[in-house]
Amino acid sequence: GGGGGAPAADAGQPVSGGSLIWGVETEPITFNPHQYAQAKARLLVGNTFEGLLTHDAEGGYTPRLATGYEVSADGKSYTFHLRGGVVFSDGTGFDAAAVKANADQLRAPGYAPAVAAVQLRNLSGVETPDPATVVYRLTRPDVLLLDFLASPQGAIVSPKSLREAPDLKAGGPALAGTGPFVLDRYSAGQEVHFTRNPRYWGERPAYLEQVTYRFLKESSVRVGALTSGQVQVIEGVPATDQALITADPRLRFTRALNSGSAYAYYLNVSHAPFDDVRVRKAFRDAVDVDTVLNAVYRGTATRAWSVLSPSGPFYDKSIEGGYGNDPVGANRLLDEAGWSTRDAEGFRTRDGKRLTVRLVQSAPFVRDRRDVLAQTVQAAVKRSAGIDLQVSLVDQGTATKALEDGAYEVFDNSRADTDAGAALNLLLHSQGAINRTGHRDRSLDRLLDQGQATGDAARRSAAYRQVQRKVVADDALVLPLYAPADQLAASRSVGGLGFEPTAGVPDRAYGVWVAR
């Protein structure tokens, strides 16, 4: 298990036994790893389920349920050697047939359409030459298969529970995995409880005997629960409370940047006014991102300069400081673009039409006070450039409708994919499933395809650097705002807490202990 954080002095040396209560922000929609869709649920899935691979700290892969793998020369077949002596918590054994059963299940109609259509798009079949070997055959080279196998969706579920679980898609106690803990109790809306898996295949079983995750949606409640000692660990500490926690001698605070893409505004180029690159640049440069972040996050946020999170291996540092916060330039660009008149409220107009751009946020998916952030940006672009940014916070149906109808000019998003390439593919590729910019650019597609076709880190990096420069600096397709981060706050008696190295989200509880 990839326990990241160094053991804290306060908690002393690891001890086995005891139990921990942990306040988490998000209640998972499902406990079935194949259906995983919420980054915030990752720490729960990892307790029970494991994939063939996992990420290492350098952005590469290390074996988990596999002992190793080979890639064929044409990049179209991947052979995995499986670990022996691993059993699922329901007592059935882990072998090649189980791996194949999972792959088949994932591609069964109606089971996991998003996985089948995106991550396994290029998979033609899985073969099991012997019980300890699995071969994945692809229709074309796709290194992202490895990322998939290290992701929660790629986790291996006991074939027995795939066949027998009553609410397979919802997961829960009926679903067995190979992880260090067993999910044995789930009270919806309240908490989920895990007990140690005594037959875990690793060098040792987990330290903790039991761990409970309580769903505390309100940040103030979460922090209150920690400070009043009702939970020992919380994740998702709002900016406003971070000072309070760091000042408390009984508590410890850590944070890590997430992998994947930064939180950014993607501009819709398919119609006016953002079909004009000058207006896009003006919008981008009208915002003093640092000041805005400071106001909203009180100095706790990490500014993003690129579409990718600075924590990842493909991040292009050279982009930093190269653009932005230039109200004078922004106003000049807008004048040039014909938005030179102003109306009574001080907004720019052209031909009597106000320079209005719309941002539609879907309420259920707003986190990190992104609604507040939007309001601050709104105020900033109004003040410095006379742009009318209209923000609406709506339900999912309305948001989807607005996106389908193209009734938006700004689309906000961040993705926590472990392989940043996956995020870029989805967001920027012409065929990307969540490409909302309406941008269709052959050269950009080519760069993205290059990045996905090879496993060579240097070549991928080069391709993705070009992508970042193009969409942020040159085309002003994206206004990056901040790098999403996860925070952990815990009582000092808790040791071994950390983040997953690549994903940057809180790690599973395998390496965690509580001092006596």
Added chain:
Amino acid sequence: MMRLPGPGVAASAAFLAVAVLAAARPSWLAADPLAADPLHVLEAPGAAHWFGTDQLGRDVFDRVVHGARHSLAIGLAATLIAVTAGVTLGVLAGLAHRYADEALTRGFDALSAFPLLLLALLFITIAGPGTAGLVGAIGIATLPHYARVVRAQTFVVRRAGYVTGAVAYGGTRLRLVARHVLPNVLGPVPVLAMIGLGEAVLAAAGLSFLGMGPQPPSPEWGAMLADGRNYLRIAWWASILPGVVVTLTVVSLTVVGRHLQHRFEGRDPR
């Protein structure tokens, strides 16, 4: 028998007057509610900012004053819908024959079977969050209350001596309804509506709290409360003060409404 209102009623009326002024001409009382000042975020109440500043450095007092328009307008619009529809349906049910009355009454029942919140949620999924959905939801949800009161009142008036007797003077049915029934049924409605307005404002604040109200950055009271509660620990004023204003408004509406109701009933021995 004219009695001067007590100090409570006078204070409430004065507060309402200020609230109405704030709704009508907020610029007389306060500055721009949207002026964000990132350098003065979450500052405590003081001479510069009477109610302190919020998470974006906006003046909470200015926002509360400007919010009066949104909150009162929502309450007023919702109450207007409820009263108009409720009175119409109530009078119809009160005058109708047994089956029509029964059908209408069941309709009111079905509406009451939705708690306000559920109704609001449904409405807002249709209309989208924002003022329209909020107004519609509260209007529809409070409609049965008026409808029932008016229906009962219509029953009473319809059977009152002056209505049955009026037939003896040779009036038509329509004339009877227009001259005797409607005016007597509608009498208590304005006062009811005034008390109902308080409830509507409260309901709007509740729904805004759940994020179903007017969109940011408009300074609606419930939304201010909801935004502010994240900062309760470090800046109580951002949520508590708007909350206090909501409470004061609703209390004032109720106090003045009840005072009028008592005077109204005092004059009318029925």
Added chain:
Amino acid sequence: MSTLIRVEDLHVAFAAGRDRVEAVRGVGFTVAAGECVAIVGESGSGKSVTARTLVGLAGPGAEVRAATFEVNGRDARRYADRDWRRLRGGFAGLVLQDALVSLDPLRTVGAEIGEALLAHRRADTPERLLAEVHVPEPGRRARQYPHQLSGGLRQRALIASAIAARPPLLIADEPTTALDVTVQAQILALLAERRAAGEALLLISHDLAVVSRLADRVLVMKDGVIVESGPARELLAAARHPYTRKLVAAASLDRRAGPPVRDEVVLSAAGLRKDYGRHTAVGDVSFDVRRGEVLGVVGESGSGKSTVAHLILGLTTPTAGRVTLEGEPWSGVPERRRRPRRRRLQLISQDPLSSFDPRWTVRRIVGEALPRGDSPLPLLERVGLGAAVLDRYPRQLSGGQRQRVAIARALAPRPALIVCDEPVSALDVSVQAQILDLLADIRTTDGTALLFISHDLGVVHHLADRLLVMRDGRVVEQGPVDEVYARPRHEYTRELLAAVPTLEVSP
């Protein structure tokens, strides 16, 4: 004979905010053991307040002052709450004015009586007490709720609960109002029986005739002051105060014959019947009313008098039978065709207040019935009202004034027949006489026929030419008033006549 109550210069005032009401102003009297004292007077004269003050229940916000206030031989001004409690029920039983609502509707009659027993630790049973006040089947009745009892039975139960702790004094505030005459007589008989058994009785009434039979002494109250008092017979025979004389006159209404009646039939009812579900409110009623005639309709509560009125007015449709107005069919005619003839028939009801739209002024109320543009003033003057009332609302008028407005409105369209449903029942006796005189005038001068409904035989006798006696929806007797009074043929009519309280003036 010991003195139970002695008060001198008793003042009771209610200070509700700024409107101070001096309900009782310097009243003084005594009640001796075994004696029957009656207080009479018009509505609002302070009778009830005086009675309630005697047991310390003057009401919230009441200020009580007195030079002497002895109850049970002790100074009541220094009574604590506990002393009053022991007194109530134990020393004096109080039968409240609103007899029909003075028993808790949510509790059984037995529980109410039992409560009085419990409060004074008496070993008695509700059943026995009910039997004592002549309630038939006391065992069953004790388990029933007030609404399951008739008015007379309820009044008996109330008396039973008042005498449960055997108080030497019974205070009865208007014990017979709102009851039918026959029942009235029974209750009075019961009170007489209590008195004969040695209990003192403080009887309150607005009706001299009621108390004249029972009382040893009568106190006449007006505006919170006792204007006259003395032994009953003396007082009635030689009243000194003008107000007392008015009361005496009202209680012994003499017959006032009208002009000869013409033979022209204004309205005729034939075989009228009205069913409500299985219940027959009116069955087979036939009569004629001639021009200028007053037809009196009497009968106890629920006998169908008002239903007949409604059938005549065309406000309800008869189940069977026919009404003919001035020779043309009236019932069974579509409302549209009836509308122009509606002015020929008018109504004066018992409760004029509810017959006026509360938002209308007198000007508008009367004006509505007049041709457009006509001033209502002459009509109002005709009924004895002036321009002063024109812009008042109904609630700003006294009961007598209201009834006058109602009469003015009824006269406005020059009707052939006015249906008067208990027009004077809610009025004070002194006012009653004036209204009756007014009606008699109208009939004489205008030749308008009246269908005069009342449960009060005295009143009907005063005004009517012919009489219709109803019982259970049927006409049991019909004929010229003098004849029916002199020689009642039906058993029920005889009972009614016997029950009418009359002044026993002669010594």
Added chain:
Amino acid sequence: MLRPVLRRVATGLVVLWAAATAAYLALLAAPGDTVDSIVGDGADTPQIRAQIIDEWGLDRPALVQYLDYLARAARGDLGRSYLLHRPVSAIVGEQVGPTLRLAVLAAALGIALALVLAVTTRRPWARRVSSAAELVLVSTPPFLIGIVLLSVFSFRLGLFPVSGDRGFAALVLPAVTLALPVAGVLTQVLRDGLDRALDEPFAVTARARGLREGAVLVRHALRHALLPAVTLVGWLFGILLGGAVIVEQVFGRPGLGQVTLAAVTAKDLPVVLAVVVLSALVYVVLNTAADLAYLIVDPRLRGSR
């Protein structure tokens, strides 16, 4: 006695049907179709959409889907959640408990408080203080009460757990939050009723029998004051269920409120409909119970002499 009950059940069914249908139509009229809400903010391709449509039978005409829904609902099958992939009955069943516990305790607390306040604050000054307090409670947004209680009693003093549904202690603050406005309204109604009943002739008569004021209050007036309070059951239900959503949000409690909020925003039709039907059912049952209670308390309505 049987006929009115049957009548009520029949009208209750009509109300149920009307509520379910109204909710169905409302969600149908909402923007964005069902597929959108199932896709959420995840990946979205025609292929994915086709699978979803096939899985839920969304290609059938709306009327067929509606009738199918009604038919299954009548058999007690509420379907499966689009979002949570579990049977709706299981989801709702799990969450009814916490909400019910909250609502019942809050109602009990509110009623008890109202009774005590209405009966004990008869003296003018106590009455004035209590009336003012009631008015403020009734007029304060419940979430404000909740937030303040939470901050003081849980965060500051640590007397009660912050959240969740673990045992009685966790229930106290939410129940109090919900009970305070309820108590406010009920006290006003009860006090009005007591005032009116104590002015009635039967109360004066009871005093004239030598009863203590307390006995008059409890034995006579209270029952009369309770009658109008019984008609408030429908209102009480609304405030408890509606309030529960907010209270559950503030206190991070599990319950129907959370489920509803999530289901409506995600257009999870089966869950929304189940909640609507359930709340209509509770409403109908409560009102029927109130009517019957009325019959029991008030002998005048029992008819027959």
